[in-house]
Amino acid sequence: MFLCAVGAGVTSLFRTPWIAAVAAMSTGTFVQLEPLNYRDGARVEPADSCGTEKAFEPATGRVIATLQCSGEKEVSLAVKNAKAAFKVWSKKSGMERCEVLLEAARMIKEQKDAIATMETINNGKSIFEARLDVDTSWQCLEYYAGLAASMAGEHVQLPGGSFGYTRREPLGVCVGIGAWNYPFQIACWKSAPALACGNAMIFKPSPFTPVSALLLAEIYTKAGVPPGLFNVVQGGAATGQFLCQHPDVAKVSFTGSVPTGVKIMEMSAKGIKPVTLELGGKSPLIIFSDCDLENAVKGALLANFLSQGQVCCNGTRVFVQQEIVDKFTEEVVKQTKKIKIGDPLLEDTRMGPLINGPHLERVCGFIKLAKEQGATVLYGGEQYVPTDPKLKFGYYMTPCILTNCSDGMTCVREEIFGPVMSILSFETEAEVLERANDTTFGLAAGIFTRDIQRAHRVAAELQAGTCYINNYNVSPVELPFGGYKKSGFGRENGRVTLEYYSQLKTVYVEMGNVESPFESQ
Numbered sequence: 001m002f003l004c005a006v007g008a009g010v011t012s013l014f015r016t017p018w019i020a021a022v023a024a025m026s027t028g029t030f031v032q033l034e035p036l037n038y039r040d041g042a043r044v045e046p047a048d049s050c051g052t053e054k055a056f057e058p059a060t061g062r063v064i065a066t067l068q069c070s071g072e073k074e075v076s077l078a079v080k081n082a083k084a085a086f087k088v089w090s091k092k093s094g095m096e097r098c099e100v101l102l103e104a105a106r107m108i109k110e111q112k113d114a115i116a117t118m119e120t121i122n123n124g125k126s127i128f129e130a131r132l133d134v135d136t137s138w139q140c141l142e143y144y145a146g147l148a149a150s151m152a153g154e155h156v157q158l159p160g161g162s163f164g165y166t167r168r169e170p171l172g173v174c175v176g177i178g179a180w181n182y183p184f185q186i187a188c189w190k191s192a193p194a195l196a197c198g199n200a201m202i203f204k205p206s207p208f209t210p211v212s213a214l215l216l217a218e219i220y221t222k223a224g225v226p227p228g229l230f231n232v233v234q235g236g237a238a239t240g241q242f243l244c245q246h247p248d249v250a251k252v253s254f255t256g257s258v259p260t261g262v263k264i265m266e267m268s269a270k271g272i273k274p275v276t277l278e279l280g281g282k283s284p285l286i287i288f289s290d291c292d293l294e295n296a297v298k299g300a301l302l303a304n305f306l307s308q309g310q311v312c313c314n315g316t317r318v319f320v321q322q323e324i325v326d327k328f329t330e331e332v333v334k335q336t337k338k339i340k341i342g343d344p345l346l347e348d349t350r351m352g353p354l355i356n357g358p359h360l361e362r363v364c365g366f367i368k369l370a371k372e373q374g375a376t377v378l379y380g381g382e383q384y385v386p387t388d389p390k391l392k393f394g395y396y397m398t399p400c401i402l403t404n405c406s407d408g409m410t411c412v413r414e415e416i417f418g419p420v421m422s423i424l425s426f427e428t429e430a431e432v433l434e435r436a437n438d439t440t441f442g443l444a445a446g447i448f449t450r451d452i453q454r455a456h457r458v459a460a461e462l463q464a465g466t467c468y469i470n471n472y473n474v475s476p477v478e479l480p481f482g483g484y485k486k487s488g489f490g491r492e493n494g495r496v497t498l499e500y501y502s503q504l505k506t507v508y509v510e511m512g513n514v515e516s517p518f519e520s521q
């Protein structure tokens with residue numbers, strides 16, 4: 001199964017020693033040996049393949065898995081299998097589905113350390129953050145478990161005693177396609193509402209982070225979902241296309257970049273399939289001079305440096321009101337210098353490596369270009385080699401603060417998806433609103449102020465799917481999350497997401513005789 005320093009062995013995820021072994025694993029020891037596809041309630045090798053992909057441990061640069069990218073045959077088998085499971089699952093009552101999802105949530109909670117450790121090894125985020133991700137993941141399952149039984153239609157009285165009613169019904173086989181920055185959480189945010197509504201799901205993780213979705217699949221099976229209800233296929237763009245184009249797939253929910261989102265939407269349009277798109281961003285964070293400065297500084301760090309800055313809703317355009325820009329900048333730099341970079345499995349690490357070498361190069365390229373365009377690197381922005389020799393080939397960099405930025409610079413216009421904060425100053429509320437909205441994205445925005453009226457006035461004007469007032473990057477499962485403009489549409493989390501995984505049937509009931517213009521004389 002897994003080869004690790006604490007003693008390898010073929011065993012099951014559900015035996016406590018395995019969980020203890022994974023949770024106690026250290027960086028540089030894990031190798032994935034088991035199949036990474038999941039079909040009909042078990043790990044399988046794909047029936048066919050369209051190439052291979054390598055998955056890395058970003059902390060060390062080691063290859064931890066070589067995936068077979070699923071071909072058309074494997075995708076068809078997964079869909080066929082999911083259709084069979086859908087027949088069983090969709091007939092269950094909301095309370096029956098609730099019970100299974102609650103059990104899965106309980107198991108995720110129980111195995112939190114093992115799941116978080118796997119996530120850290122494959123993604124590079126600190127174990128501290130990975131544990132928080134696992135918490136919001138089981139919370140998502142609990143939340144939709146609670147809503148499963150509330151799926152209901154309405155009754156409408158009509159003339160002559162006739163009536164109509166609506167039924168909220170599942171869609172069928174849904175496809176989830178994930179990005180690499182929150183691998184386990186994305187799988188949960190998509191599958192929990194899908195399954196709660198009575199659907200089946202085939203999930204395709206990013207080929208960079210193939211591992212943790214399998215843990216979720218095993219948990220669902222153990223919790224009692226029918227075999228085939230949650231399948232995992234591995235691969236990249238070609239596998240994703242087979243999934244989106246399959247005629248028996250009813251819906252696609254995608255998290256990833258704008259260019260891929262466009263392709264997903266095109267393919268879904270051809271099949272008239274509903275689609276949820278959670279895409280990129282270049283979100284503004286507006287800091288007014290009347291704010292609580294300490295909170296604003298903490299908010300700016302949360303808005304930029306979680307998961308090494310690889311967060312879609314990050315507030316990377318930090319607009320600070322002129323009067324406090326120097327004090328704010330000084331304090332942000334002071335706090336950023338304290339961020340401990342290094343081995344992501346160590347308890348006190350707060351910033352691990354970026355996802356891979358090419359991405360690190362890309363982020364550093366943005367910083368180089370920012371300098372060429374006139375920005376000043378006040379702190380960081382350099383590749384970093386931790387002292388521990390085993391981390392020598394990892395993808396680390398120091399978090400970067402850019403000043404002297406202007407609105408037209410590439411670092412202010414384009415999504416960097418790394419730990420790079422651009423500070424811009426502003427004078428008036430009207431001016432900052434105009435500048436904040438001057439982007440094709442619209443995922444999130446933040447406001448720090450003590451003026452409650454201004455806070456709500458500005459939130460109402462910001463063109464963004466989520467606005468944070470006096471905090472940033474807090475995503476409780478009860479609140480819908482999703483974008484405006486090119487950041488996508490549809491929502492994840494919150495009650496509204498039930499609508500994105502179901503369809504409404506109207507039933508008309510005649511209580512009298514049929515009145516027809518074609519009646520025989």
Ligand SMILES: NC(=O)c1ccc[n+]([C@@H]2O[C@H](COP(=O)([O-])OP(=O)(O)OC[C@H]3O[C@@H](n4cnc5c(N)ncnc54)[C@H](O)[C@@H]3O)[C@@H](O)[C@H]2O)c1
Binds near residue numbers: 181487
């Ligand atoms: N809005 C959100 O909630 C959110 C969350 C995380 C990441 N993102 C965005 O995702 C991007 C980074 O993630 P990424 O690099 O994994 O994105 P990406 O678009 O390259 O890949 C995302 C997923 O799509 C698959 N894919 C690629 N081409 C495809 C195709 N033609 N058909 C079907 N599937 C295809 C990939 O294999 C992967 O699983 C950033 O732009 C970031 O802002 C957005």
Ligand SMILES: O=CCc1c[nH]c2ccc(O)cc12
Binds near residue numbers: 186189254311
């Ligand atoms: O990275 C962007 C925001 C985000 C964090 N966790 C998740 C899970 C699922 C998503 O679609 C987006 C996100």
